[in-house]
Each structure stands twice: as C-alpha cells, then as structure tokens.
Amino acid sequence: MEELLGIPVQALFGQILLGLINGSFYAILSLGLAIIFGLLNIINFTHGAQYMLGAFLAWMGLSYLGVGYWTALLIAPLLVGLTGIAIERLLLARLANVDHLYGFLLTYGIALVIQGLFRNYYGASALPYPVPAELRGGYDLGFMFLPTYRGWVVAISLAICLATWLLIEKTRLGSHLRAATEKPGLTEAFGINVPLLVTMTYGAGAALAAFAGVLAAPIYSVNPQMGADLIIVVFGVVVIGGMGSILGAIVTGFGLGLIEGLTKVFYAPASDIVIFVIMIVILLVRPAGLFGKA
Amino acid sequence: MTVPVLSGSVVADLVLPDDETVVRRRYRATFLVLALVLAIAPFVAYPVFLMQVLCFALFGLSFNMLLGYGGLLSFGHAAFFGLASYVGAYAAKYGGLAPELAIVLGALSSAILGSIFGAIAIRRQGIYFAMITLALAQLLYFVSVQTPELTGGENGIQGVPRGKLFGLLDLADDRMLYAVVAGIFLAGLLFVYRIVRSPFGQICKAIRDNEPRAISLGYRTRHYKVLLFTLSAALAGLAGATKAIVFQLASLTDVHWSTSGEVVLITLVGGLGTMLGPIVGALVIVSMQNYLANFGAWTTVVQGAIFIVCVSLLRGGIVGLVQKWTGRAL
Numbered sequence: 114m115e116e117l118l119g120i121p122v123q124a125l126f127g128q129i130l131l132g133l134i135n136g137s138f139y140a141i142l143s144l145g146l147a148i149i150f151g152l153l154n155i156i157n158f159t160h161g162a163q164y165m166l167g168a169f170l171a172w173m174g175l176s177y178l179g180v181g182y183w184t185a186l187l188i189a190p191l192l193v194g195l196t197g198i199a200i201e202r203l204l205l206a207r208l209a210n211v212d213h214l215y216g217f218l219l220t221y222g223i224a225l226v227i228q229g230l231f232r233n234y235y236g237a238s239a240l241p242y243p244v245p246a247e248l249r250g251g252y253d254l255g256f257m258f259l260p261t262y263r264g265w266v267v268a269i270s271l272a273i274c275l276a277t278w279l280l281i282e283k284t285r286l287g288s289h290l291r292a293a294t295e296k297p298g299l300t301e302a303f304g305i306n307v308p309l310l311v312t313m314t315y316g317a318g319a320a321l322a323a324f325a326g327v328l329a330a331p332i333y334s335v336n337p338q339m340g341a342d343l344i345i346v347v348f349g350v351v352v353i354g355g356m357g358s359i360l361g362a363i364v365t366g367f368g369l370g371l372i373e374g375l376t377k378v379f380y381a382p383a384s385d386i387v388i389f390v391i392m393i394v395i396l397l398v399r400p401a402g403l404f405g406k407a
Numbered sequence: 408m409t410v411p412v413l414s415g416s417v418v419a420d421l422v423l424p425d426d427e428t429v430v431r432r433r434y435r436a437t438f439l440v441l442a443l444v445l446a447i448a449p450f451v452a453y454p455v456f457l458m459q460v461l462c463f464a465l466f467g468l469s470f471n472m473l474l475g476y477g478g479l480l481s482f483g484h485a486a487f488f489g490l491a492s493y494v495g496a497y498a499a500k501y502g503g504l505a506p507e508l509a510i511v512l513g514a515l516s517s518a519i520l521g522s523i524f525g526a527i528a529i530r531r532q533g534i535y536f537a538m539i540t541l542a543l544a545q546l547l548y549f550v551s552v553q554t555p556e557l558t559g560g561e562n563g564i565q566g567v568p569r570g571k572l573f574g575l576l577d578l579a580d581d582r583m584l585y586a587v588v589a590g591i592f593l594a595g596l597l598f599v600y601r602i603v604r605s606p607f608g609q610i611c612k613a614i615r616d617n618e619p620r621a622i623s624l625g626y627r628t629r630h631y632k633v634l635l636f637t638l639s640a641a642l643a644g645l646a647g648a649t650k651a652i653v654f655q656l657a658s659l660t661d662v663h664w665s666t667s668g669e670v671v672l673i674t675l676v677g678g679l680g681t682m683l684g685p686i687v688g689a690l691v692i693v694s695m696q697n698y699l700a701n702f703g704a705w706t707t708v709v710q711g712a713i714f715i716v717c718v719s720l721l722r723g724g725i726v727g728l729v730q731k732w733t734g735r736a737l
Contacts, residue, residue: 156534222714229707345545348538389546400530
C-alpha cells in the first residue's frame with residue numbers, strides 16, 4: 114500500500130492528521146464562541162487575540178521565567194480567563210442594553226489593541242516554541258508516522274470538548290447556564306445570579322481560546338497575527354455549524370479541519386478557501402446552518 | 408439622513424423637525440457649506456491628504472448607507488473597495504483605459520460582486536450577516552493572494568497612470584485631480600441622498616425597522632436588501648477605484664479585513680446615520696494614520712482604542728454629539 118488514489122499514503126495520512134489538528138482548534142474556538150454567544154448574544158472577535166495570548170503567555174513563561182509547557186497549559190488559560198472577566202465586567206456589561214452589534218465592534222477594538230501591542234514589542238516574525246520533552250518522538254503506525262505531540266493535541270482537544278459538553282448538558286451549573294441562555298429574566302427570578310454567570314462564561318470562553326493557543330504554540334510558531342486570520346475561518350465554521358448546538362460545533366470543527374486537510378492533498382491552492390466555499394453552499398442549501406435552528 | 412441606526416443608538420434620541428421643506432432646506436444648506444469647504448480646503452491643506460480623506464469618506468458613505476438605511480452591518484466592505492481598486496488599476500495600467508472609464512469599470516465590477524455577496528449574505532441576519540460578509544471578503548483576499556499575475560501579489564499593482572480625464576484634463580496635476588475627486592465625492596453624497604429619500608429608500612427603512620410587516624405589505628424584502636447592498640458595493644467600488652488612480656496603487660491592503668474594520672471605524676467615529684459623519688470620521692482617522700505612520704503598529708492600537716471609546720461612550724460619533732448640542736440634523 115504505497116499509494117491511495119494516486120497520492121502517497123504517508124502524505125495522505127499526514128495531511129489528514131494536520132487537518133484533524135486544525136479541526137481541534139476550530140472545534141475548541143467555535144465551542145467557546147458558541148458558549149459566549151449563547152449567554153451574551155455577541156460574537157467575541159477578541160477570541161483570536163485570546164488564542165494568541167495563550168500561545169504568547171506560554172512562550173513568555175518559558176523564555177523569561179523558565180515556566181514549562183505543563184504549567185503554561187494551566188496558568189495561561191487562567192490568566193486569559195481573568196482578563197476576560199475584567200473585559201466583561203468593565204466594558205461588555207455596559208453594553209447589555211444596546212444593540213448587540215456594538216458588542217461585536219467592541220471586541221473587535223479590543224482585539225486590535227492586543228494584537229497591535231504585541232506586534233510593537235515582538236514584531237511580526239515567528240517565535241519558536243519547543244515540543245515538551247515528554248511528548249517528543251512518535252510512533253510508526255505502519256502506514257504513517259505519528260508524532261506524539263500531534264496525537265496528544267487531537268486527543269486532549271477531543272477530551273476538552275467532551276468535558277465542556279458534559280459540563281453544560283449534565284451538571285447543575287450547566288442547567289443554570291442553559292436556563293439563563295433561554296430566559297435570563299426568569300432564571301434570575303429563581304435566585305440564580307445571572308450577571309455572575311455571564312461574566313464567568315465569558316471568562317471560560319476566553320480561557321478555552323487561550324488553552325487552544327498553548328496547544329498550538331509548539332505546532333505553529335508563535336506570532337502576534339496567529340489568531341487574526343484563524344478567527345475569520347472560525348467564523349465561517351460557526352456559520353456552517355450554526356451556534357445552537359454544542360456537539361454540532363465540535364463535529365463541524367473537526368469535520369471542516371479534515372476536509373481542509375484533504376483539500377491540501379488533492380488541490381493545495383484551494384485549501385485556504387475551501388471552508389468559505391462550503392459556507393456559501395450551506396447558506397444556499399440550508400441557511401440556518403447544519404445544526405442551527407431556523 | 409438622520410434616521411436612528413441600530414436600536415438603542417444615540418442618534419435615536421434626536422428630535423427631528425417634521426416639516427419636509429425645512430429638512431430639505433437644511434440639507435441643501437449643509438451640502439452647499441460642505442462644497443464651499445471642499446473648494447477652500449486645497450489652499451490650506453495638502454491636496455493628496457485631502458484626496459485620501461475624500462476617498463475614505465466616500466467609502467464610509469457607502470457603508471453608512473447600508474447600515475443606516477438597511478440595518479445591515481457589513482464587515483467585508485474591503486472586498487468591494489479592493490476589487491474596484493484592482494480592476495481600476497489593472498484597466499488603467501495594462502488596458503490603457505482613460506481614468507474615468509477605469510473608475511466606472513471598477514465600480515461596476517464591485518456592483519456585480521456586491522449583488523452576489525449580498526444575495527448570499529442576506530440569507531442570515533444580524534451578527535451572522537456580519538460574519539458572512541467578513542468571511543466572503545476573506546475569500547476574495549485569499550484569491551487575490553493566489554493570483555499574483557493579476558494582482559501583483561505582495562507588490563500590488565504599482566505605477567498606475569493617472570492619465571487625462573476625458574482626454575483633456577491632465578490628472579498628474581494634484582490640484583486638478585483634487586477637483587475631480589471632490590466632484591466624485593459630492594456626486595456620491597447626492598446619490599446617497601437621492602436613494603435614501605426615494606420610495607425605495609423608505610421601503611428599505613421599513614424593512615430595517617420591521618421586516619415581517621414589510622413582507623406582509625407585499626414587498627419582496629430580499630430584493631430590496633440585495634439592491635441596497637449592490638448600490639452600497641458600487642459606491643465602495645467607486646471609492647476604491649478612485650483611490651487607485653489617486654495613489655497610483657492597488658494592493659492587498661485594500662482587500663484585507665483591516666480595511667473593512669477601518670470603514671466601520673470611520674463611520675462610527677463620525678456618526679452612524681448622519682450625512683456629515685463619514686467625512687468627519689475619515690478626516691479624523693486618516694489624520695491619525697498619517698500622524699502615526701512612523702510608529703508601526705501603534706496605529707492599530709490607537710484604532711482599537713478609538714473603537715472601544717466610541718462604542719462605550721460615544722455611540723453617536725462626533726457628529727451625533729454636535730447634533731445633540733445643537734438640536735440640528737447634520
């Protein structure tokens with residue numbers, strides 16, 4: 114089995130793996146966007162910047178303080194989550210009563226500030242981040258070589274997505290969250306602190322983005338623009354999947370990553386645009402999105 | 408042009424005079440004052456700077472019309488600005504077209520693209536509409552990156568000839584070109600004014616405020632939205648193609664998402680849904696960019712900060728604030 118469909122097997126599975134990794138990031142990021150949208154009704158444009166912040170905090174921790182990957186995986190989401198809480202309390206909460214498009218514009222402005230600041234101090238060049246010692250090397254699966262770190266990214270991303278789904282669908286906190294998404298006023302009347310829930314949700318969404326950023330650091334080099342282009346693709350993913358369903362966001366994310374990877378094998382120039390093209394087709398065929406409610 | 412934009416906007420508080428003739432007289436007065444200011448301006452400021460302001464003001468005008476009268480927030484207007492910029496530059500440089508034809512061709516191609524993007528994007532509303540337009544514009548950006556034989560890739564199309572308008576007026580002279588650009592801008596302003604005061608504009612406003620009701624009255628709301636989107640795209644294209652002739656350059660920046668953000672910022676700073684908003688906004692933002700040109704990414708930081716301040720504290724923009732003080736529609 115040297116070739117499949119005229120493509121070397123090694124290359125084919127290599128791209129599929131890369132597609133799954135991209136899909137992991139699409140899934141985690143669109144999950145975060147969907148959760149935030151559910152409660153705040155805004156699309157968080159800062160999400161890309163928060164992803165970049167996660168990667169940068171990991172890099173800064175290692176370069177300036179000698180803090181390793183595993184600590185960064187915990188600390189970076191925590192710090193970004195805390196700044197997210199501050200952003201929600203200080204800025205977003207004040208916009209609760211005006212059109213939600215203003216919230217979108219506000220988060221766009223915040224993203225510009227964060228990305229601009231990092232570009233000032235770190236330039237536009239890519240900064241390398243080493244793969245942690247425990248996850249170096251790889252396995253020969255016979256038909257392909259699986260680098261350990263890449264396998265880890267896909268596995269932990271799946272685990273995080275499923276954990277988030279369980280948290281929202283199966284726990285008491287999750288039921289409060291769902292209630293507040295449906296009827297915030299009524300939920301508050303039952304004695305649940307909805308504004309606190311909103312703030313924590315934004316923080317959690319930001320933390321998810323930062324977590325994805327730390328995961329991405331050893332694969333893609335760290336640079337201030339890394340989140341900006343990614344987030345626009347994730348918007349496409351969100352339009353395709355619709356934001357009504359958590360599982361839908363996860364499935365759509367991984368699926369589109371896979372399709373993108375396969376496109377790279379068969380016709381590389383189209384891989385940058387394939388998700389947007391799928392978005393157009395979905396809008397024409399099923400405007401509400403694959404998992405959305407009309 | 409003083410309708411409330413986006414529910415809860417500051418502009419909504421404004422008390423409008425009921426008398427139609429008074430409104431019309433005020434607009435005429437504002438327009439004449441603006442024309443006078445534009446006539447004096449090149450004697451006190453650099454024409455090239457003014458032309459940059461006018462191109463972006465026209466761009467802002469197109470965005471403002473769409474958001475103010477259709478309630479549609481496009482976050483992908485760079486697609487139309489950029490496409491026309493490329494088409495105009497290509498036609499003038501390689502096709503040897505006269506500047507007026509290159510500009511018209513650019514605006515036309517943006518109108519066509521606008522009708523396609525519009526038809527796709529209006530299938531969803533609100534925040535989804537913004538995300539879809541952004542994604543579609545990014546699609547055009549990637550296509551532009553991948554077709555360097557047309558767009559010149561990273562270098563863009565440089566050295567676009569300004570040529571002679573109607574074969575007579577030599578546009579290499581900055582003052583002459585300024586007069587033409589000012590003329591295009593004022594024509595664009597009148598065009599928007601005509602559209603939004605027309606029955607078509609009134610129906611667009613009705614759709615913006617209550618779409619189900621407009622549908623039940625028998626209007627094919629989709630057609631109206633797509634047409635408004637197309638007109639706005641054409642106007643954005645007019646701005647983009649004019650810019651390409653003025654700066655003799657079309658580049659990837661023109662189609663980049665940051666340019667889409669810039670036109671939102673220009674309109675927001677100036678005042679959503681006001682006639683003078685886009686020009687005031689363009690003056691502020693272009694001045695800021697020129698001033699900060701040597702400070703690298705600080706431009707981005709300051710732009711972001713202005714976004715935050717405007718959205719948090721000054722949702723009516725500068726013109727909205729002045730309107731509140733004077734109680735007059737501008």
